[in-house]
Amino acid sequence: MWAQRRITLDPRPRGFHLVTREVEAALPELREVQIGLAHLFILHTSASLTLNENASPDVRRDFESWFDAAVPEDAPYWTHTLEGPDDMPAHIKASLLGPSLSLPIRDGRLALGTWQGVYLCEHRDHGGARSLLATVWGQEA
Amino acid sequence: MWAQRRITLDPRPRGFHLVTREVEAALPELREVQIGLAHLFILHTSASLTLNENASPDVRRDFESWFDAAVPEDAPYWTHTLEGPDDMPAHIKASLLGPSLSLPIRDGRLALGTWQGVYLCEHRDHGGARSLLATVWGQEA
Amino acid sequence: MWAQRRITLDPRPRGFHLVTREVEAALPELREVQIGLAHLFILHTSASLTLNENASPDVRRDFESWFDAAVPEDAPYWTHTLEGPDDMPAHIKASLLGPSLSLPIRDGRLALGTWQGVYLCEHRDHGGARSLLATVWGQEA
Secondary structure, three states, X not given: OEEEEEEEEOOOOOEEEEOHHHHHHOOHHHHHEEEEEXXXXXXXXXXXXXXXXXXXXXXXXXXXXXXXXXXXXXXOOOXXXXXXXXXXXHHHHHHHHXXXXXXXXXXXXXXXXXXXXEEEEEOOOOOOOEEEEEEEEXXXX | OEEXXXXXXXXXXXXXXXXXXXXXXXXXXHHHEEEEEEEEEEOOOOEEEEEEEOOOHHHHHHHHHHHHHHOOOOOOOOOOOOOOXXXXXXXXHHHXXXXXXXXXXXXXXXXXXXXXXXXXXXXXXXXXXXXXXXXXXXXXX | OEEEEEEEEOOOOOEEEEOHHHHXXXXXXXXXXXXXXXXXXXXXXXXXXXXXXXXXXXXXXXXXXXXXXXXXXXXXXXXXXXXXXXXXXXXXXXXHHOOEEEEEEEOOXXXXXXXXXXXXEEOOOOOXXXXXXXXXXXXXX
């Protein structure tokens, strides 16, 4: 079976946000799959998706601190500055984390580890709503 | 349906290069797919693939600047130096960006966001031609 | 055809470890696939998977050096410090490299480049055994 859906995520502040439940709720087709995959793809180049610790808000705050230190807005070498100081770092961060997640499905559910959650990584100061294209495929139950 | 093809990309200088059209043109099978995925896989460990902004050449130049600053050729800790100063940084950059892209297909085309393009990331000074193994699968139209 | 298997990797010291053969040996289903994909997914948030040079142990040692320098344990901005100084850097490293690899299958084997090998990236000092969920699917021979 194959299903594909566009999911719109509400605007969020710059930072790392747990969206596992929101994404699962938007994909009722997961329940039909015994063994399969879900591919989550963000249709933007200044926001990204990753998988990480789903319990402590500290972890998500520290993600923002590390990425801001590693990709500084005031680096002397930026030439693409027309869209604001947060834009070019956002592009770099987006590629470091990547635009997609491929997640295994088992018995009608995302088969994640106990501590794994889906993060929406918003790298812009005012990124607005973000769109995902989700594709689910696999062997039916 | 399933298709798999080897795509050879001409040698390019060190840096980030937009190859979306070249890759699409090499995959006529995309047109047969209603809902599916395209997996692009680079068969090398010193070049990589990413998805980012497809309009401004500035962005691609700034990618090169950031990666060169973040993974310096003259770091004191490199021990794998036999293949030249650009080799070990190339391996690190390749893993930061990753060897593959999984892209959704919708109605016979890659379903990318408006500003998304496929980058070949050439991390060596003289990387030569680069080979991709592309796999396309999905539900036929 | 579809197959899904849990693979347990023995505890390894902090660092980068070549596990290609171990993973292939755990997936006899690869031999049944003519064209397909193998998805390797690590069920943890402080270890990761990547693909890189399979020959020189130097390369894997230099990976550890770069990641330790780029994500320092003593950075002043960490707030998630309860689980030890190696924990929060492990989360960042895990997301930089990613929790999964999607590898093409051709004629019953992983279709990797000559120099490509699968790395288990152990980012904790005492990470213990690590579990992968591997999914194999494709067109049968």
